[in-house]
Amino acid sequence: MKNKIVVITGGATGIGIAIVKQLMNDNKVVSLDRSDAKITALKAACPKVESIKADVTSNTDLTNAIAHIEKLHGKIDVLINNAGKGSNFDFVNSPESKLAEDVTMEMAINYTAPILLSKKAMPLLKKSSEPIIVIISSGLAYVPMAFLGTYCASKAAIHFVTMSIRHQVAALKIRVVEVLPPVVDTDLSKDATIAKMPADKFAKIFLDKLAKGEDIMNIGQTASLEKFSRFLPKTAFKMLNKAGN
Ligand SMILES: NC(=O)c1ccc[n+]([C@@H]2O[C@H](COP(=O)([O-])OP(=O)(O)OC[C@H]3O[C@@H](n4cnc5c(N)ncnc54)[C@H](OP(=O)(O)O)[C@@H]3O)[C@@H](O)[C@H]2O)c1
Numbered sequence: 001m002k003n004k005i006v007v008i009t010g011g012a013t014g015i016g017i018a019i020v021k022q023l024m025n026d027n028k029v030v031s032l033d034r035s036d037a038k039i040t041a042l043k044a045a046c047p048k049v050e051s052i053k054a055d056v057t058s059n060t061d062l063t064n065a066i067a068h069i070e071k072l073h074g075k076i077d078v079l080i081n082n083a084g085k086g087s088n089f090d091f092v093n094s095p096e097s098k099l100a101e102d103v104t105m106e107m108a109i110n111y112t113a114p115i116l117l118s119k120k121a122m123p124l125l126k127k128s129s130e131p132i133i134v135i136i137s138s139g140l141a142y143v144p145m146a147f148l149g150t151y152c153a154s155k156a157a158i159h160f161v162t163m164s165i166r167h168q169v170a171a172l173k174i175r176v177v178e179v180l181p182p183v184v185d186t187d188l189s190k191d192a193t194i195a196k197m198p199a200d201k202f203a204k205i206f207l208d209k210l211a212k213g214e215d216i217m218n219i220g221q222t223a224s225l226e227k228f229s230r231f232l233p234k235t236a237f238k239m240l241n242k243a244g245n
Pocket of ligand 1: 014033034183186
């Protein structure tokens with residue numbers, strides 16, 4: 001990809017910064033992050049990247065970010081909805097207040113924010129000759145891990161809506177890409193004890209598939225998870241949820 005205006009959420013860490021690093025030399029990359037410390041670190045590591053301070057759960061922040069991008073660049077070629085959060089789910093032992101907080105937070109970041117940011121970006125996407133909306137969901141949108149139950153549900157929700165958005169914007173010639181990562185080595189997966197894909201390898205696979213025109217990307221272990229979920233859903237659930245989870 002070359003000479004594009006790319007906007008990414010949560011570009012300061014993990015999968016986000018791995019994508020940013022592979023795009024920043026040939027494109028104009030704008031990252032939306034909410035933490036001052038992370039923005040400072042991103043600017044130090046990737047001086048070419050433009051940072052906008054924004055919490056993706058704040059309607060005002062998203063509106064201001066889009067207005068700022070319009071003023072500076074006039075259009076968006078690629079919008080990458082990457083920011084995400086997950087919390088451990090313990091239905092039996094968690095206090096109700098913690099469950100309420102976690103469910104609300106996960107849905108706001110993983111589900112509501114990509115829909116609303118994509119909607120706000122529509123006028124700028126329409127000014128691109130080849131507009132693309134990317135949604136980073138999860139392989140766990142196909143089959144839930146019980147101890148991440150509400151995170152998986154938020155990813156299943158955005159997985160379904162992504163199909164609907166793709167269908168509805170097809171006539172506008174806007175490409176909608178869903179990326180379903182396996183376990184990738186980032187802060188988000190720090191407690192996972194299974195094999196993890198390095199974030200830079202993941203970013204390269206994603207960008208190669210994007211260039212080839214793939215719109216549904218089942219990357220790494222997600223490819224077999226998707227097949228199991230369709231043909232052997234109970235087995236898939238058991239495989240992911242061995243005793244203790
Ligand atoms: N790593 C995996 O194994 C894996 C697997 C499947 C899917 N994914 C998905 O991949 C995406 C990237 O995750 P990652 O693994 O790279 O995790 P990560 O390193 O934790 O990065 C997530 C980024 O999103 C930002 N973010 C979260 N909430 C935000 C908000 N309200 N406003 C602005 N930024 C916010 C975080 O910043 P703060 O510190 O400020 O919260 C962080 O910089 C997520 O959507 C995740 O669900 C990851």
